[in-house]
Amino acid sequence: MEFHIAIGAARPDLVHIDESLRQADPAALVDIDNKTLRVATSLGASELQGLLAAAGYPIASSQLTQLPSICCGGCSG
Secondary structure (H helix, E strand, C coil), rough: CEEEEECCCCCCHHHHHHHHHHCCCCEEEEEECCCCCEEEECCHHHHHHHHHHHHCCCCCCEEEEEECCCCCCCCCC
């Protein structure tokens, strides 16, 4: 699943979030695009929110947008 998280003036610690995320999902990807933290993970929205809070970057549900899946199933993922 891909999630977009609206970020404000306080930029998240991307390295710390990446390390925490990969402990839960080794295939996860995270980056920042302008004012959006982008996360691709097998975690659900509530799990991701909990992980971000534990990593020191708590977010409100209103900041989190789950994008529709673009998976074709070709890689069996």
